[in-house]
Amino acid sequence: MKVKYIMxxxxxxxxIQPGEVLLDVLRRNGYTEIKGNCYMGTCGACAVLINGxxxxxxxxxxxxxxxxxxxTIKGIGTxxxxxxxxxxxxxxxxxxxxFCTPGTIITAYALLRKNPNPTEEDIKKAIDGNLCRCTGYVQQIEAIKSAAELLKGGENNE
Ligand code: FES
Ligand code: FES
Structure with a gap:
């Protein structure tokens, strides 16, 4: 069958094939910026925005x-x-x-659209489904706080 998305x-x-998951369809069609890892909904590497x-x-x-x-992450900036x-x-x-970056950034992007002044707790809660084995999350939390400041300074969240 065929499907259409606004990509x-x-x-x-x-x-698409019956029962096929979105991750496989999109990666097969060149959207390799979306990462796949656990295939169980637990690591967050494959996150995209679906209707925001x-x-x-x-x-x-x-x-x-x-x-x-x-x-996807390619849709919010170049x-x-x-x-x-x-x-x-x-x-x-x-x-x-x-590896975790596209999923974490897209999640943080959505958080800042909804909540331009997130607390550290808000940030931790938002990205608690995005696992990172490298950073220990400290730099990611700092980056999200910094992006919130950039947005307050007038930069666009695009
Ligand atoms: S690959 Fe989808 S949540 Fe891990
Ligand atoms: S898994 Fe997050 S930067 Fe490597």
Whole structure:
């Protein structure tokens, strides 16, 4: 069967198999910025925004979200024009091996859209489903606080 998604702002059509999860469909079609690891919904590496909410693509059936708006880390900024959250992750050393980074950044991006003044507890709660084996989370939390300051200073959350 075929499904359509609004992928990072553009309409795309995909062939899918019955029972296939969104992670596999998107990676097969070149969206390799989405990482797959546990395939159980526990590591958060495969998170994207589905209609504005962070969701794990390994636990989402591709057919279930036909017509949805899907945003990956590539949809919120580019190397030459990074979003404040992407910039802050680099500046604060929150990107080490990088495997968890797309899922964590997309989750933090959604948090800051909803709550521009998160407390440290809010941040910890928001990213508690995004496992990182490298940073110990300290740099990530600092980066999210820093992005919140950049946004308050007038930078756009795009
Ligand atoms: S691969 Fe989806 S949550 Fe781990
Ligand atoms: S930076 Fe390596 S898992 Fe997070």
């Amino acid at each position: 990072n702002g553009g309409i795309k059509e995909f062939d 909410t962070p969701k794990t693509t390994c636990t989402t059936l591709a057919a279930q979200v036909d017509g949805a708006e899907i945003t 190397i030459t024009n990074p979003s404040p959250i992407q910039k802050a992750f680099v500046e604060k050393g929150a990107v080490q091996c990088g």
